[in-house]
Amino acid sequence: MARLIFVALSGLLFSSSVFADTYPAVVTSTNYTYSGTTFISLSECSAAMSDAYTTRTCFQDTSTTGHISCILKSNGNDCGFTQILAVLQTYSCPYGGTVSGDSCINVEPCTAPNVRNATTGMCGPPPVVCSATEYDNGGVCAPIPDCNASSETGGNFFNKTTKQCEMVSSPTICISDVNKKYCPPIDDCKPASYICSNDLQTVTDANAQRSMEILATKALADAKKTQADQLASAAADAAAVKAGSVDTAKAARDAASAALAAAKASGDQAAIAGAVKAFAKANDDVIDALARASNSAAAKQKATDIGVQIGTEDGAIPASNPGNADAHNRNIDGLLPGLSRAVDDAVSGDGSGTGRGSGVGTSTSSPSNDTSGLATDATAKGIEAHTKGIEANTKGILDKLNAPDSFSSGGNVHGNGKSDGKTAISSVLCNGNCGLSPSCTSGTCSPSERIDRLKGLYSLNVSASGECPPIEMDLSGVGLGSHSVSGHCLLMESVRSSVTVIMTIVMAIGFIFILMSA
Numbered sequence: 109m110a111r112l113i114f115v116a117l118s119g120l121l122f123s124s125s126v127f128a129d130t131y132p133a134v135v136t137s138t139n140y141t142y143s144g145t146t147f148i149s150l151s152e153c154s155a156a157m158s159d160a161y162t163t164r165t166c167f168q169d170t171s172t173t174g175h176i177s178c179i180l181k182s183n184g185n186d187c188g189f190t191q192i193l194a195v196l197q198t199y200s201c202p203y204g205g206t207v208s209g210d211s212c213i214n215v216e217p218c219t220a221p222n223v224r225n226a227t228t229g230m231c232g233p234p235p236v237v238c239s240a241t242e243y244d245n246g247g248v249c250a251p252i253p254d255c256n257a258s259s260e261t262g263g264n265f266f267n268k269t270t271k272q273c274e275m276v277s278s279p280t281i282c283i284s285d286v287n288k289k290y291c292p293p294i295d296d297c298k299p300a301s302y303i304c305s306n307d308l309q310t311v312t313d314a315n316a317q318r319s320m321e322i323l324a325t326k327a328l329a330d331a332k333k334t335q336a337d338q339l340a341s342a343a344a345d346a347a348a349v350k351a352g353s354v355d356t357a358k359a360a361r362d363a364a365s366a367a368l369a370a371a372k373a374s375g376d377q378a379a380i381a382g383a384v385k386a387f388a389k390a391n392d393d394v395i396d397a398l399a400r401a402s403n404s405a406a407a408k409q410k411a412t413d414i415g416v417q418i419g420t421e422d423g424a425i426p427a428s429n430p431g432n433a434d435a436h437n438r439n440i441d442g443l444l445p446g447l448s449r450a451v452d453d454a455v456s457g458d459g460s461g462t463g464r465g466s467g468v469g470t471s472t473s474s475p476s477n478d479t480s481g482l483a484t485d486a487t488a489k490g491i492e493a494h495t496k497g498i499e500a501n502t503k504g505i506l507d508k509l510n511a512p513d514s515f516s517s518g519g520n521v522h523g524n525g526k527s528d529g530k531t532a533i534s535s536v537l538c539n540g541n542c543g544l545s546p547s548c549t550s551g552t553c554s555p556s557e558r559i560d561r562l563k564g565l566y567s568l569n570v571s572a573s574g575e576c577p578p579i580e581m582d583l584s585g586v587g588l589g590s591h592s593v594s595g596h597c598l599l600m601e602s603v604r605s606s607v608t609v610i611m612t613i614v615m616a617i618g619f620i621f622i623l624m625s626a
Contacts, residue, residue, distance in 0.1 A: 129215035131229030133199035262289030284435030297431025343411035343454035350404035364390035400457025407453035410461025
C-alpha cells in the first residue's frame with residue numbers, strides 16, 4: 109500500500125514538472141557597489157568614483173553578466189584603466205513561479221485555451237496563425253493593406269511585426285513597364301497589384317527563387333546577344349558586297365559609252381539607237397548600285413547600333429531583382445525585329461535599315477529622299493537626263509524615217525504620207541495653193557525667194573562655241589573614288605547631228621518641191 113501511494117505521488121510531481129512553464133524574470137531593483145558603498149543608480153556610483161582630475165564612465169559589461177565596467181579617463185582621455193563594479197539585481201515573477209537566476213521556473217500552466225507569452229510571461233489567447241497575405245489584428249486575421257497604392261514607384265511595405273506601413277530611404281528604381289513597383293523586403297520589382305510585406309515565408313521563398321530566375325533570364329539574354337552579334341556581322345558583309353558592285357556597274361557603263369561613240373562614228377542610225385539604249389541601261393545600273401550601296405551602308409550602321417543596344421541591355425541584368433532582369437530581357441526582344449529589318453535592308457539594298465522603301469529609291473523599291481548623300485552621283489544623274497531625251501528623240505526620228513506611206517494617227521487614217529508632207533509644206537510656203545505665187549517684195553515669188561523663205565522658217569545655221577567641259581565628281585569621302593566623264597558631250601553631239609540630218613532632209617524636200625512647182 110505504501111508503495112502504491114509513493115508511485116502515485118511521484119507521478120503527480122513528475123507530471124507537474126513536465127508541464128510547468130518558464131518565462132524571463134522581471135528586474136525590480138539594481139544596486140552598484142564601490143569601495144564598500146552601495147548605490148541605487150549607475151549615475152550615483154559614477155559620480156562617487158570621479159574627482160577633480162578623473163572622470164569615470166560606466167557601461168554594461170556584456171562579457172560578464174551582472175557586472176558594470178567603468179573606464180578611467182583623465183581630462184577626457186582614455187587612460188586604459190577599467191574597473192569592475194559589483195552589481196546586485198533583484199528579480200521577481202509577477203505571473204507566478206520561482207526566481208532562478210534571471211528566469212521564473214515551476215510556473216503553473218495557463219488555463220486552456222489560454223497560453224503563456226514566452227516574452228512577458230502573461231497568459232492570454234493563443235496567437236492567431238494567418239496566411240502570408242494576412243496579419244494578426246487583435247486576434248483576427250486581416251488582409252495586409254497595399255502600402256504602395258498611392259506610390260507610382262513603390263518602396264513601401266507592410267511590417268507584420270509593427271503592423272504598419274513603412275518605407276526605405278533609397279528604393280531601387282524599376283525600369284519595367286510591367287513590374288513597376290519596388291518591394292524592399294524581397295528586393296524585387298513587382299506589378300502594381302502586388303501586396304508588399306515582410307512576411308517571413310514570402311521573403312524566404314523569394315530569396316530561394318531569385319538566383320534561379322536571374323540565371324534563367326541571363327541565359328536567354330546571352331543567347332540573344334550572340335544572335336545579334338552574328339546578324340550585325342552579316343549586315344557588314346552585305347554592305348561590303350554592295351560597295352563593290354558600284355565599281356562593277358561603272359565599268360559596264362564605261363564599256364557602253366565606248367560602244368556609243370563607235371556607233372556614232374559609223375553613222376548607222378539603228379546602231380546609234382541600240383547603243384543609246386544600252387548606255388542608258390548601264391547608267392541606270394550605276395545609279396541603282398549607288399543607291400543600294402548607300403542603303404546597305406546605312407543599314408549596316410543601324411544593325412551595329414542595335415547590336416550595341418542589345419549588349420547594353422544584356423550587361424545591365426542585375427544579380428538580384430528578377431523584375432528588372434526580366435525588363436532588360438524584354439527590351440532585347442523589342443530590339444530584335446529592328447535588327448532583322450536592318451540586316452534585310454543591308455542584304456537587299458532596298459532600304460536604309462528601317463524597312464524596304466526607306467533611304468534611297470532603287471529599281472525594286474519605292475522612291476525616297478537620299479538623306480545620307482552616299483548615292484548622289486552627279487555624273488550618273490546628268491547622263492541619265494541626257495540619255496532619256498536622246499533616246500526619245502532618236503526613236504522619234506527613226507519612226508518618222510521608217511514610217512509607211514499609209515499610217516494611222518490619233519484615230520485618223522492617212523492614205524499617203526508623202527502627199528501629206530507636200531501638203532504641209534505647201535500650206536507653209538504657198539498658203540495651200542502653190543499654183544498661185546504669193547506676194548513677194550519683187551512681185552511674183554521666184555524659186556530662190558521661196559527657198560530663202562524656207563530657210564528663214566527652218567534655220568540650219570546652228571552654231572556653238574567653246575568646249576564641252578567634263579563632269580568632275582569626287583566621291584572619295586564615301587569610299588567611291590574620284591571620277592571624270594565626258595560621255596554627256598558625246599550624247600549632246602549625237603543629238604545635234606541627228607537634228608541636223610533631219611532638218612537637212614526637210615530642206616531638201618522643200619527645195620525639190622519648190623523647183624517642181626516653179
